[in-house]
Amino acid sequence: MPVTYIQAINQAMHEEMARDENVMLLGEDVGVLGGAFKATEGLHEKFGSERVVDTPISETLIIGAGVGLAIQGMRPILEMQFIDFISCGFDQIVNMAATLRYRHGGQTACPIVIRGPCGAGVHGGLFHSQNPEAWFFHVPGLKIVAPSTAYDAKGLLKAAVRDDDPVIYLEHKFLYRRIKEDLPEEEYVVPIGKAALRREGKDISVITYGPPMHAAVKAAKDMASEIDIEVIDLRTLLPYDWKTIRESVKKTGKALIIHEARRTGGIGGEIAARIAEDLFEHLDGPVMRLASKDTHNAFAGPMEEYIIPNQEKVTEAVRKLAAY
C-alpha cells in the first residue's frame, strides 16, 4: 500500500523508538493528540508519556532539554509544531547544540533531531510557511536534511535519529499528503550527505531539493524532446553533496539551482559560487538560480503562487539557460 510522506515520517519514528529505547520525542501536542499534523500519531499510545513528552509552549526548553537528554545518552527527536517557531529556540541551536562537541574538545556528541513542517504552498501566511535552512546553513556543527520523497522522508529521519550530531530535519508540509509511494518492507536508511540523481540528462544540471524537485522532474519529462535535463535532489543541505554536483556540472556545463527558500542569502548562492570557483572552465553559461522572490510568503493564493517557484517558472528558467 502506498505510504504518504507524513506516514513515512511517522513510520520512521515508530521504528526508531522501537529499535532503541533511548529515542524519545518532545514537542507541543505530540502526545495524545498525535501532533498538529498527525506526524506523531500512535507514538504516545505505544511508548508512553515518559518517552513521548507533551511540553509547554517553550521552544527554547524543548531544544535545550533535548541537549540535556542527549548528554545523558538519550536520542531525542524535538518537534517544532511549525518550523517557523524554531527561531524562538535559535540560541539553543546555534550556540548550545552546534558548539557542544567542539567546545568540550570532543568529550561528547549531540544526537538530537529537530524536525518540523516547513515551507509554502498551503496558504500558511508569513509565520507558517517559512523555509529557514539558510539561517542554519551558516552554522558549523549542524546538519540539515530536506527530503522530497516519502522514501527519503523515512530513510533520512532514521539516519538523522542515528546520527551523533544535531540534525535539523525539514519536512515540507506541502508534500505531507500529496506524495505517496510504496516503501520497502525491510528496514533501510538514507545516508546523510548523499544526493539522489532523479533523472539523468546531458544538457543542463538542475540542482534542487524539496517540492521544486517534483516540478523539475515534471518539467524535464515535458521538455525531453527539446532539452535533456539532469535533476539532482540534494536531500542533505548541510553538508551538501558536492561530488555529485561537480560530476553533473562537468558533464552538462550548465547549472540551474532551484529552491523554494528566498533567493537573497539562500543556499543556492553558496552552491553557485562554489561552481563558479571550482568548475569555471567546464561552464557553458552562467550559473543560474530560481528561488522564491525576496519577500515574505504572502497569504493570498495568487500572491503565494507569484512568489514561489512552480513548473512554469522552472521551464522558463531552463529555456533561458539552455539558450546560452
Place this chain on the structure above:
Amino acid sequence: MTEQKERELYFWLRLIREFEGRVSALDRQGKIQGGVYSGKGQEAVVVGVCHDLRPDDWIFPLHRDLGAFLAKGADPNRLMAQIFGKRDGFSKGKDSFLHGGDFSRCIFGSTSMLGSTLPVAVGTAYKFRIGKEDRVAIAFFGEGASSRGDVHEAMNFAGIYKLPVVFLCENNFYAYSTPNELQFAVEDVADRAVGYGFKGEVCPGNDLHSVMKAARKAVDRARSGGGPTFLECKTYRYHGHSEHDRATYRSAEELITWESRDPIERWEVYLEKRKYDIAAIREETGTKVKKIVDDAVAFAEASPHPEGPEAMEDLYATPITEG
C-alpha cells in the same frame, strides 16, 4: 561534622580563592586572553553546594563559577590549561574559561548566553527521572540572568514534572553595572518559584554553614522525588564584573561591609571557636593550595598551543568528508 571535614571545607575555600587570585594576577600580566570573571567573595556558595554532591550528580556552572569546577573535582591542571586556551584544556583550545566542561566529573561547559544552560540542566534532570536514577542536576545562574526567557521556560518545565534539579541563584546584587532594583521588582528572586509550583529558599551565601544546610535540603528533596528548589544565595563579588571593570558604580562602604562578611574569614572564626590551631591550619593550607596552583600554572604554561588545523577537529561526531 568531623574535624577532617571542617578542614577539608577550609581547603576548598582557600584553593578556590588562591586559584582565582592567580588567574586574576595572570590576567593583569597579560598572560590570559579573553574574559576573566572572578568569583572572589562567592566561594562559600560553590563549596557549600558542590562538596556533598555525588560524583555522578551534574553541575551546570556559569561564568563566575570556576570554584564549582574545582569543588566538583575538575583537575586543576587541566582547568588552568583550559583558561590558557591550551591543548590540555577541556576544550583542547577551542574556547577558554568555563565554556568547556569536564564530562568525566559531570561538569557541563556553559555558553556565553546567560541562562542558556538551564534548559539543558532540566533535560538532564528529566533523564534522571525517567531512568529512575537518584541523581540531581544543579543549575547555577546569576540574579541578572534570572530575567531571561530560558530560565523561565526551564523552571516551568521542571515544576510540571517535579524534576530533580536545584536552581541555584547566586545573587550578588549587580548584573555587570546594573543593580537589582533595575533588574526586577521583587526583593527575593526566590519568590518567583511560587509561580512555577515549587519552593523558593533564601540563604546568606557567605555563610558556609547556611549554604550547606540549604543545599543539602534542596538536594535531598530533589533526590527523593520532592522536585525542584529555587535556592537563592545572597552574596557579593569583590571584583568588578570582569577584570577590566573597576566597578565604580558601587560604593566603597558597600564593599567594606561585604568584606567584613568574608566567607573564608568566617570559616576561620568558626574553626577557632572549635579550638583548632588556626594559625597552623592557615599556614599548612596556604602552602598546600599554593603548590597546587603553582603546579597548575606550570602545567598550563607547558601545555602546547593547538596547531591551526586542529580548529577543524571535534566539530562533528560523524565527520563530513568532502567528495
